[in-house]
Amino acid sequence: METIRVSFPHLGSYHTPMKVLFTFGFDVEYIAPPPITERTLSLGSRYSPEFVCAPFKYNLGNFIETIEAGANTLVQTGGTCRLRYYGELHEQILRDLGYKVKFINMAKVQDARPTTLYRELKEINPEMSLKRIAEILPVVVKMIEYIDKVEDYIRKNVGFETIPGSFDKVHASFLSELRSVHSRKELNRVYRKYMRLFKKIEVQKPANPLKVGIVGEYYTVMEPFSNHNLERELARKGIVVDRWLNVSSTLFHYPKKKIEENTRDYVKYPMGATAMVTIDRALECAKKGFDGIIHVKSFGCTPETDVIPVLQNISKDYNIPVLYLTFDTQNSDVGFITRLEAFYDMIKMRKEMGQNFKHPSAHSNRFYPNHWGECSPSS
Ligand code: SF4
Incomplete structure (x- = not known):
């Protein structure tokens, strides 16, 4: 029987627990995709629909490079947005490109019974032991x-x-x-x-360093290459970076009720994907008197685009600057760095002048969509 070599797309440092899961749980060889580079992105973009969001392109680039590195079984996750359909599309594109690999699409089991999950897991390694996985x-x-x-x-x-x-x-x-x-x-x-x-x-x-909260879309926030190493750029400027969004907070400890209660003044209905978390965390940063918030999203991400007017209201109500950054596959570092510099100068100046935080008086005089862009030097 051919050796099973499994791979899963990159997301921050999580390829490490993935290796442990596949190696010791499924008893298969795990092939981590090569580190993301311009080539990964160029491969992913070349074979993706042009207007699909950037995580799709990154994942496709990872799949192609990992097949080149020897993977013969690919695993794609599900999600609460378009991500749910990405597996099928990735699989079809890879087949059209002539790659003969096994494709495990976990989106199929999202709302299904445990037996479906078991069947799908068995696809990874037909001889897997449930006991080993449970351990x-x-x-x-x-x-x-x-x-x-x-x-x-x-x-x-x-x-x-x-x-x-x-x-x-x-x-x-x-x-x-x-x-x-x-x-x-x-x-x-x-x-x-x-x-x-x-x-x-x-x-x-320093006793009172600049503090910036990062909020936004799951993949673009968590995968440093896709946000041009935003967190590292901020750190270089001596900024404390706060980012709540990660796998454990969203998958293992998601405070659904608390988020609904906290965001009640700003939204009536859930807005999909990470939108509610974005609003909740932006509010938290504002209430804690952070110096600024950076909203990060992929081009074409509907839930995070819908969040922008709400963030503008928060920005106005709490007198906190928000920088909106949209990333796709064509971004040059120059534009990104310029906007970041401008934002940094502005929050630094506000802090020096002692104007960074005013407590909200009332939710009046809010920003509405026709004011888009007024409070940020962003795209
Ligand atoms: S959250 Fe947005 S960017 Fe991320 S996969 Fe969904 S639609 Fe795409």
């Missing part, structure tokens, strides 16, 4: 939580490291050590060891 799954879930906690700590401190590159070095070795972990005990040991190492890194943080 490794809690380890993988905890690993994702630990990665998210570590990266949250990094975002808040990397901009202040005294020796450049210190956090990156420890982070790379943390992920590398996680790849061979397959028990909770080992996982806890690795996590504790690395948290100690991260906390030992010398940082020089």
Whole structure:
């Protein structure tokens, strides 16, 4: 029988728990897609419908490069937006390109019975053992939580490291050590060891640094290549970056009720995908007196486009600047950096003048769609 070599598209650092899941749970070889580069994007764009959102193009580029690297089984996830249909389309495009691979589309099992899920999982490895998967799954879930906690700590401190590159070095070795972990005990040991190492890194943080919250679309927020390394650019300017959106907060601890209650003054009905989280987190940043919010989305993302007028209302009500960044496959770094610089200068000046936060008085005099763009130097 041919060796099963499974792959899954990139999303931040989550290829590490994916490796653990497939290797120790499904007992198959895991092929991580090569790091995303311009080539990945160019391949993905060349064979995708032009107006499809950017995550589709990135995923397709990952699939093609991972097939070239030897993968013969591809897994695509489902989602709560168009992502749900992407698997079928990816599969068809790859077939049309002549690739003969097995394609597992998890969107098929989203609303289905456990038996359908079992059938789909069996497709990955017909000889898989449910017992092995049940044993490794809690380890993988905890690993994702630990990665998210570590990266949250990094975002808040990397901009202040005294020796450049210190956090990156420890982070790379943390992920590398996680790849061979397959028990909770080992996982806890690795996590504790690395948290100690991260906390030992010398940082020089001012008493009241600039704080910016990142909100927006799932993939574009979490995959650094797709947002031109936005978080790193902010850190370079000595900004504390706050980003709630990650896999553990949205998949394992999603506070649905709380989000509905918090956003009641701004929206009546759920708006799809990450829209409600975006509004909730923007409100949270505003209430906490952050210096600014950056809204990140992919070109063509309907739920996040719909969110913009709501963010403009929040911006007005809480007197907090919002920068709107839209990413596709054609963005030059120059335009992005210019807008970021302008935003940085503005929030820095506001902070120096002590104008960054006024508590809301009433929800009057709001921005409405005809005012789009007024409060941001963005596209
Ligand atoms: S949330 Fe938006 S960008 Fe992301 S897959 Fe859905 S439609 Fe596309």
